[in-house]
Ligand code: C2O
Ligand code: CU
């Protein structure tokens with residue numbers, strides 16, 4: 001009989017970590033169906049961290065071809081209770097796509113679901129026709145093809161569904177994956193880059209489960225307003241997994257893959273780490289931090305130095321509600337060393353003084369509808385027409401009573417200010433998603449280059465998926 005063992009965390013966050021759980025219950029015997037439908041809580045840190053396999057493509061006539069299938073399957077989040085899930089080429093989540101700057105890629109996604117689907121390449125700089133937005137949706141049984149030339153800096157981007165009104169539920173069921181772009185500049189740096197050894201993709205997502213271990217996506221009024229808030233936290237699809245690592249610098253490519261929650265990551269014992277990359281690029285220099293906030297869709301790559309920590313155990317924690325998420329066991333001798341350089345890359349920055357105009361985006365909520373500039377998403381309306389190669393300031397104002405963030409397709413931006421104050425260095429890499437708190441005004445600098453299309457739009461939206469699905473999204477063309 002599994003006893004719930006909750007005592008690994010420090011008492012400070014124990015209450016948060018246990019929200020929704022009742023330690024005295026024994027659901028196996030009692031058939032407990034408490035309000036959260038909490039099924040058997042697995043023993044903590046007994047499941048090996050799943051590391052998604054890498055797909056490097058197949059060369060065909062000079063193009064690198066990737067085949068993905070969006071499909072239904074089952075996943076045992078709780079032993080003996082297979083849950084209905086969705087995944088790419090598998091049961092939950094998907095393989096890590098790995099490409100290099102300069103590659104001509106063809107990505108084919110077969111829709112083996114029973115509903116509409118399209119896969120969006122979040123963070124990719126690409127033509128609108130390849131974006132995988134709601135206009136590229138395919139029916140069940142059909143194949144989506146996206147083709148472009150990888151033309152952006154090394155970054156950890158990702159992919160996920162984007163069919164109008166179905167994004168939140170399909171992501172929730174498991175459709176999401178990493179997409180890593182390499183380039184010579186990043187390769188030249190002495191960073192941990194042995195995938196699955198000292199370089200791990202880590203996606204964190206929160207979910208609710210029914211008593212029989214099924215994913216529960218019943219939205220309360222709270223969920224509809226604030227975005228879905230789960231009470232179990234998945235790390236690469238597993239609840240409280242562990243990983244054995246070498247006593248050296250270890251890199252985690254953190255992705256907030258949640259529908260609605262913003263996380264604040266830290267190590268439980270306060271161990272500092274270096275932030276080396278944001279959403280769409282490396283930072284110019286590593287930044288030493290002890291906490292990193294990521295809102296849905298944002299990425300942050302961190303390196304933690306475990307060189308002198310042999311036989312130690314660290315816990316990656318979410319300070320907000322998740323508690324201790326996964327256990328890092330420094331159980332192996334280093335088989336190589338790395339030293340994060342004091343400077344990483346020089347970003348080709350834009351100048352604010354070059355901006356030709358300021359484009360306002362005002363987030364509001366009225367009569368239960370989420371609006372941007374007073375309107376909700378209409379597939380037939382192009383909300384903004386953006387001239388190619390012109391520098392613009394986009395000014396995002398949160399005039400609602402809840403958190404949002406802002407994600408822009410097609411490219412990256414630089415964050416200038418939040419409420420008039422220059423943002424911290426941690427937000428100073430190239431980004432595609434930015435947090436916009438209550439009453440905040442965030443100014444970003446952007447230039448859309450290389451691809452124009454007078455009719456096919458890109459999207460901008462709040463990446464709280466329940467907000468996006470209910471209309472907090474708009475469309476822009478680049479002409
Ligand atoms: Cu990750 Cu339009 O989204
Ligand atoms: Cu996107």
Ligand code: CU
Nearest residue numbers: 404462464467
């Ligand atoms: Cu929102």
